Amino acid sequence: MSIRLMTMVFDRYPEGGSEMLLALALADHAHDDGSKIWPSVGELARKTRQSTRTVQRQLQKMVALGWLERVSAATGRRGSTNEYRVAPSWVAGQDIAPRGDKVTPHEGGEVIHTGDRLTPLEGGVRGDTGDARGDTAMSRGGDTAMSPESSGTVINHTPLPPGGGATGFDDLWSIYPNHANRLKAERRYLRIAPTAELQQTMRSAIEAQRLSRRWTKDDGEFVPEFATWLRNARWLDEVCTPVVSSRPWHETRGGIDARAIELGLAPWDEVAFSVGRGPNFITFTRAVMRAAAAAGEVVCA
Numbered sequence: 113m114s115i116r117l118m119t120m121v122f123d124r125y126p127e128g129g130s131e132m133l134l135a136l137a138l139a140d141h142a143h144d145d146g147s148k149i150w151p152s153v154g155e156l157a158r159k160t161r162q163s164t165r166t167v168q169r170q171l172q173k174m175v176a177l178g179w180l181e182r183v184s185a186a187t188g189r190r191g192s193t194n195e196y197r198v199a200p201s202w203v204a205g206q207d208i209a210p211r212g213d214k215v216t217p218h219e220g221g222e223v224i225h226t227g228d229r230l231t232p233l234e235g236g237v238r239g240d241t242g243d244a245r246g247d248t249a250m251s252r253g254g255d256t257a258m259s260p261e262s263s264g265t266v267i268n269h270t271p272l273p274p275g276g277g278a279t280g281f282d283d284l285w286s287i288y289p290n291h292a293n294r295l296k297a298e299r300r301y302l303r304i305a306p307t308a309e310l311q312q313t314m315r316s317a318i319e320a321q322r323l324s325r326r327w328t329k330d331d332g333e334f335v336p337e338f339a340t341w342l343r344n345a346r347w348l349d350e351v352c353t354p355v356v357s358s359r360p361w362h363e364t365r366g367g368i369d370a371r372a373i374e375l376g377l378a379p380w381d382e383v384a385f386s387v388g389r390g391p392n393f394i395t396f397t398r399a400v401m402r403a404a405a406a407a408g409e410v411v412c413a
Contacts, residue, residue: 126177191299287319290337290338297342332366362400371400
C-alpha cells in the first residue's frame with residue numbers, strides 16, 4: 113500500500129467518481145514508485161463496489177490515457193493476473209494529457225478513441241478482456257474474445273469469485289493484526305473453504321491470540337502473515353493467557369483493541385481506514401476512551 117501514491121491520486125488524478133475510486137484502489141496495491149500492481153479484476157471490483165466489466169473498461173481507459181502502463185500479461189493460469197504500474201512520468205510530477213472527445217487516426221484504419229468510450233484496434237488490444245492471456249476473457253471453444261461492452265462468452269480466470277472475496281474472509285481479515293499479502297491469504301482461504309462453524313473457531317482463536325505475549329511484543333512484529341496462519345492451522349494452537357501489561361490500556365494498540373472488545377466495540381479496522389472508509393487510530397482511540405468514561409472508568413490520557 114502506498115499512502116504517498118494515494119495522496120497524489122487525490123490531488124492530481126484528472127477524473128473523479130468511480131474512475132478515481134479505481135485509481136485509489138490501484139494505488140493501494142502499489143509501491144511508492146507506482147510499480148508492482150497486480151490485483152485481480154475481481155478484487156478491484158470488490159474494493160470499488162463496481163462490476164468486473166466496468167473495472168475492465170476503466171482499466172483500458174487508464175492505459176489509453178497514459179496514466180497506467182501494463183508491465184506484463186497474465187499467463188492464463190488460475191490465479192495469474194496482469195501486472196501494471198502508474199506511469200513514472202506522472203509519479204514524477206508531470207501531468208497526463210487531458211481526456212478529449214477526438215478520435216486519433218492510425219495507419220491501416222485503426223483508431224483509438226480518447227473519450228468516454230474506447231474503440232478497440234482492429235488487430236485486437238492487449239487488454240484485460242481482448243487478449244488470450246488476459247485476466248478474465250480468452251478465446252475458447254470457438255468463442256471470440258470480446259471487449260468489455262460485448263455480449264460474447266466471458267470466462268473468468270481470476271483467483272476469486274466475480275462478486276468479491278470468499279465468504280467470511282473479509283470478516284476474519286478485518287480482525288487479523290497482520291495485513292500483508294492479502295491475495296495470498298485469500299487463495300489459501302479458498303482452498304480451505306471453512307464452514308461457518310470453523311470460521312467462528314478461527315475468529316475466536318484470532319481474538320484470543322492477538323492479545324498473547326508473542327503477538328503483542330514489539331507492536332506485533334512477530335504476528336505471522338494470515339496465509340501462514342491458515343496454512344499451519346494455527347486456530348488449533350493452545351490459547352495463552354493474555355498478558356497483563358503494567359502500562360495503562362490506552363497506551364498500547366493491543367490494550368486499546370482489547371478494551372474496545374470488552375466495551376462491546378469492534379477493534380480498529382485498519383483496512384477500512386486505508387481506503388478512506390474508517391477512522392484513523394487516534395480517532396478510534398478517543399472513541400474507546402469516551403465509551404470507557406461512559407461506563408464509569410476514569411481514563412488519564
